Structures are given as structure tokens and as C-alpha cells.
Amino acid sequence: MSQWQLTTVVSSTMQTPTARTLSLALSQPFRALPGQHIDIRLTAEDGYSTARTYSLSDVREPGIAEITVEALADGEVSPYLVDVVEPGDPLEIFGPNGGWFTWDAADPHPVQLIAGGSGVAPLMSMIRTREVLAPATPFRLLYSVRSPERVYFRDEFALLTDHRRLPVDIMFTRPGGGSDRAAARLVAEEVSAATIPAADDPTVFICGTNQFVEFCAAAMIGAGHDPGRIRTERFGESAPIR
Numbered sequence: 354m355s356q357w358q359l360t361t362v363v364s365s366t367m368q369t370p371t372a373r374t375l376s377l378a379l380s381q382p383f384r385a386l387p388g389q390h391i392d393i394r395l396t397a398e399d400g401y402s403t404a405r406t407y408s409l410s411d412v413r414e415p416g417i418a419e420i421t422v423e424a425l426a427d428g429e430v431s432p433y434l435v436d437v438v439e440p441g442d443p444l445e446i447f448g449p450n451g452g453w454f455t456w457d458a459a460d461p462h463p464v465q466l467i468a469g470g471s472g473v474a475p476l477m478s479m480i481r482t483r484e485v486l487a488p489a490t491p492f493r494l495l496y497s498v499r500s501p502e503r504v505y506f507r508d509e510f511a512l513l514t515d516h517r518r519l520p521v522d523i524m525f526t527r528p529g530g531g532s533d534r535a536a537a538r539l540v541a542e543e544v545s546a547a548t549i550p551a552a553d554d555p556t557v558f559i560c561g562t563n564q565f566v567e568f569c570a571a572a573m574i575g576a577g578h579d580p581g582r583i584r585t586e587r588f589g590e591s592a593p594i595r
Contacts, residue, residue, distance in 0.1 A: 356381075356447065357394065357445055357446070357447045358379065358380050358381045358445070358446060358447075359380050359443050359444075359445055360377035360378055360379050360380060360418065360443065360444050360445070360446050361377065361378045361380075361441065361442070361443055361444075362375055362376070362377055362378075362438055362439065362440050362441065362442045362443075362444060363376050363377065363378045363417070363440055364376045364440055365438075365439070365440060368421060368505045368506065368507075369423075369502060369503050369504070369505065370502065371423060371424045371435065372421060372422065372423045372424070372435065372471060372503075372505060373421070373422055373424075373434065373435045374410060374419060374420070374421045374422075375419070375420055375421075375422065375434060375438070375444075376411075376417050376418075376419045377417065377418045377419070377420070377444060377446065378416065378417060379415075379416050379417065379418055382415040382416040383415060383418075383448075383449055384412075384415045385409055385412040385418070385448070385449035385478075386412065386449070386451075386452075386455040386456070386457075387409075387412050387455060387456045387458075387475070387478040387479040387481075387482040388408075388409075388451065388454045388455035388456055388475045388476075388478060388479060388558070388586075389408075389409055389412070389448065389449040389450060389451045389452075389454075389455055389475075389478075390406050390407060390408045390409060390448065390449065390450055390451050390475065391406070391407060391409060391418060391420065391446045391447060391448030391449055391450065392404045392405065392406050392407075392446065392447040392448060392450070393405060393406075393407060393420075393430060393434070393444055393445065393446050394445045394446070394447065395429075395430055395433060395445075396445070403429050403430060404430070404447070405428075405429070405430040405431065406450075407420040407421075407422055407434075407474075408420065408421075408474045408475035408478070408560075408586075409449065409474075409475065409478050410474040410475065410477045410478050411477070411478055411481055412449075412478045412481075412482060413481055413482060413485055418446065418448075418449075420434075420474070421471070421474040421477070421505060422434045422435055422471075423435075423470070423471040424436060453584060454475065454558065454560075454584050454585070454586040456479045456482070456483075456556070456558065458482055458483065458486035458487040458490075459487075460490075460556065461490065462490075462554060462555055462556045462582075463490065463491040463492070463493075463549050463553050463554070463555040463556070464479065464483070464490060464491070464492045464493075464549075464555055464556050464557075464558065465492075465493050465495070465548045465549045465555045465556070465557045465558070465573075466479065466480070466492065466493065466494045466495070466558050467494075467495045467496075467497075467544070467548070467557065467558070467559040467560075467561075467569050467573075468494065468495070468496045468497070468559075468560055468561060469497045469498075469560070469561025469562055469565035469566070469569075470497070470498055470499070470503070470561060470562075470565075471505070471588075472559075472560030472561035472562075472565070472566075472586070472588065473494075473496055473498075473505050473506070473560070474505065474560075475558075475560055475586060476494065476558060476560060477505070477506055477509075479492075479558065480492060480494070480513070480519060484513075484518065488518075491549070491553075491555075492519055492520075493519070493520045493521075493522075493548065493549050494510075494519060494520070494521045494522065495522045495524070495544065495547045495548055496521060496522065496523045496524070497523075497524045497526060497538075497539050497561070497565065498523065498524075498525060498526070499525065499526050499527045500525055500526075500527045501525070504523065522547040524539055524543065524547075526538055526539075539568070539569070539572075541568075541571075541572040541575055541576075544569055544572040544573065544576070545572065545573075545575075545576040548573065548576070550576075551573075551576055551577035551578045551579075552577075554579070554582070555578075555582070556582050556584070557573055557578060557582060557583045557584065558584050558585075558586075559573075559583065559584070559585045559586070560585070560586040560587075560588075561587070561588070562587065562588065563587045563588075566585045566586070566587050570583055570585055
């Protein structure tokens with residue numbers, strides 16, 4: 354059963370100017386599933402506490418929990434995690450949590466991942482787990498992001514694509530992307546063209562804002578995908594397509 358435990362920050366990496374990956378050493382190791390999340394609780398000296406949910410971006414080591422956090426301008430927790438906390442600092446966590454938005458490495462179906470911005474974090478845990486446990490399972494990633502400097506895990510994606518381990522289609526929504534495609538929001542035809550065909554019966558994982566998830570799910574259904582094989586996470590809110 355999940356319970357609150359004290360962890361220690363052991364390393365950190367800036368992914369973008371406003372996003373940071375933290376690796377946390379667990380006092381009570383657990384085996385999380387790719388796609389699960391944890392809660393992080395901060396408590397002030399006056400006793401006030403607040404908690405927020407963050408997806409795990411790596412679940413390969415049972416003694417380490419890795420999260421990748423985007424700092425929100427009006428956030429209570431994320432600015433502290435991105436700009437303040439340092440290796441050696443304690444963090445209180447609860448989890449792992451979530452069971453719907455998870456990938457089973459024993460499932461032989463192809464996997465199509467679709468991410469909007471920071472929604473790539475839980476999908477990264479699936480990609481990394483696949484490389485260890487099921488390297489023959491076909492995976493593909495469609496990643497919509499504002500601009501090149503906002504791309505998470507840039508070097509890792511480059512390595513995976515260079516070794517032909519993962520087709521990655523990055524679509525920029527703001528000018529300055531440096532690609533032949535004009536910077537703009539995704540359209541349904543692009544989603545269909547840059548994803549595994551419905552005939553291959555993939556499991557589809559979509560993560561991002563409510564609007565992004567709803568649009569991409571509708572586009573995939575419009576392209577012939579079975580709604581029952583589409584799993585969504587709206588920045589912490591997981592749900593099947595109804």
C-alpha cells in the first residue's frame with residue numbers, strides 16, 4: 354500500500370529553461386509501473402502544507418523515483434522543485450499511484466505515444482522501460498511542443514532516433530523551429546499521418562492539456578482507432594475514452 358515517505362534528492366538536470374528532472378533516493382523502495390505518478394508534499398515552518406502530483410519519467414530503478422517538472426508561474430510546488438531544491442535536500446512523497454495510464458511490457462501490441470509539452474514525462478518512462486524489458490515492441494512518439502528549446506530529453510531522443518530505436522515526430526507550435534513544417538497547432542491529418550495506423554491495432558497513450566488530449570483522441574478515433582485502446586492523461590487526471 355502506498356504511504357508517505359521521506360526521500361533525498363540525489364541529482365538534478367535542467368531539461369529546458371523552466372523544466373527540471375529530479376532523481377529521488379527512496380527510503381522505502383518500490384517498483385512503479387511506467388506511466389504512474391507520485392504526490393510531493395511541501396510543509397512550511399508554520400505548518401501549512403500543500404501537495405501536487407507529478408508523473409514518473411523513469412521507473413527502471415526500484416530505489417530511485419525520477420520526476421520531470423515544469424515550473425508554473427502561479428504554482429505553489431513546481432517553482433520550488435525547479436528553482437530551489439538541491440541535491441541532498443529531503444522531499445516527502447506518496448505513491449506510486451495510478452493504474453489506468455500504464456504500459457505493460459508483456460503486451461505485444463505496438464504503442465503510439467502522443468505528448469503535448471510536459472506531457473512527455475510519463476511517456477518517457479514507457480520508452481525507457483521498453484528499451485530494457487521489451488525492445489522488440491514497436492513504439493512511435495508524436496511530440497507537440499512550442500519551440501526547440503522547450504523539448505524535453507532532447508539528447509536521449511536524438512540517440513534513440515540515430516540508432517533507429519524510436520521514430521520521433523516533433524511538431525513545433527511557435528515560429529523558429531527550423532523545420533520544413535510551418536509552426537502551428539496540430540491538425541487531424543498530421544496526427545493521422547505521423548502515428549501508427551489503426552490497422553496495426555496499437556495501444557495509444559496521450560498526455561497533455563485537456564484541449565490537446567481531447568483533440569488528439571478525437572483525431573485518432575477519426576482515423577479509425579478503437580476508443581477502447583486509447584488511454585489519456587490530462588496532466589494528472591487519467592481516464593478512458595468514453
